[in-house]
Amino acid sequence: MSGRTRIIDRGGMDAGAQAITGQLGRTVQRLRKAYNLSLSDLAEQSGVAKSIISQIERNETNPTLATVWRLSQALDMSIERFLAATDDEPFVEHLSRSDTPMLLSEDGKCRLTITGWIKTVEWLQWFDFVAEPGGELVSDGHQRGSIECLSVISGELEVECGDVTELARAGETLRYRCDRRHVIRNTGREVAHATMVCLLKAAVLD
Numbered sequence: 001m002s003g004r005t006r007i008i009d010r011g012g013m014d015a016g017a018q019a020i021t022g023q024l025g026r027t028v029q030r031l032r033k034a035y036n037l038s039l040s041d042l043a044e045q046s047g048v049a050k051s052i053i054s055q056i057e058r059n060e061t062n063p064t065l066a067t068v069w070r071l072s073q074a075l076d077m078s079i080e081r082f083l084a085a086t087d088d089e090p091f092v093e094h095l096s097r098s099d100t101p102m103l104l105s106e107d108g109k110c111r112l113t114i115t116g117w118i119k120t121v122e123w124l125q126w127f128d129f130v131a132e133p134g135g136e137l138v139s140d141g142h143q144r145g146s147i148e149c150l151s152v153i154s155g156e157l158e159v160e161c162g163d164v165t166e167l168a169r170a171g172e173t174l175r176y177r178c179d180r181r182h183v184i185r186n187t188g189r190e191v192a193h194a195t196m197v198c199l200l201k202a203a204v205l206d
Contacts, residue, residue, distance in 0.1 A: 024068065029057045031075040034114055034121040035103065046074035076101040109135030110184070112196070125198040131157065131186035141180040147199045148178035155192030158185045 032042050032053075043050040048070050055061040056071075063071075072078065078098050103112040109132040116126035129150070131137070150159060151173040158167045160183040161176040167187070168174045176182065178198060186192040 024063070025057045025059045028053065028071055028075070030121050031077065031101065032057075034101065034125065035075065042071070042074060046070045048074075105131075105135060105137045107134075107136055109133075109186075110137040112137065123200050125200070127196040127198075129184070129194045129196045131155075131184070131192045131194075133186055133189055133191070135186045135192075137184045139178065139182055139184075141182075142178050142198065143200050144179045146177070146179045148176055148182070149197045149199075150174045150176075150184065151195045151197075153193040153195065155186065155190045156188045157192050157194055158187050159183070160185070 032039075037045070039050045039053055042048075042053055046053075048067055052061065052063070052067065053071070056063050056067075078096075101114040103114070104110065105112075111130045113128040113130075114125070115128050116124065129137075150157065150168065152168045152170050154170050156167060156169045157174075158165060159174045159176055161178070162180055164176075166174055166176075
């Protein structure tokens with residue numbers, strides 16, 4: 001038997017694996033926060049132990065492919081996109097529908113698609129919002145000082161924030177504190193479409 005012997009650089013392989021794992025941990029944490037999921041919530045949805053997820057986010061373990069797959073499914077992202085995310089991504093980034101995470105309201109009538117950059121999720125979030133007639137999205141408060149801006153593209157939407165309720169129609173924008181319980185409702189007869197931008201800790205408000 002003849003052939004060339006291949007010398008494997010174990011140090012380089014280990015360094016590469018560590019770099020991939022570190023980026024994976026940051027991706028998991030950003031997506032988890034984008035969905036407002038606790039470690040326990042993600043563990044329940046993915047079937048991956050809470051302690052393992054915590055270790056992945058802190059870059060303290062090299063997860064198996066099966067673990068990565070479970071997390072990608074729970075976070076609504078294709079495994080290819082999940083693994084490909086890096087800090088050196090090109091400026092022009094093209095995401096397919098399957099790579100764009102989406103949330104549903106409890107009543108199933110409101111769809112919130114995460115169109116913002118996942119790397120800014122800790123301070124800036126933006127979404128595409130669609131609500132069927134009668135749909136209602138109820139949200140708990142975010143960090144103190146957070147502001148949400150809802151710009152209606154079509155239809156009409158009502159926002160309830162504290163003791164105040166306001167209605168916005170196509171072309172209008174509602175801006176309100178979202179550091180307290182707030183509700184968005186479609187009280188009209190048509191499907192409503194809007195863009196939503198959330199500035200976390202946007203200001204210190206009394």
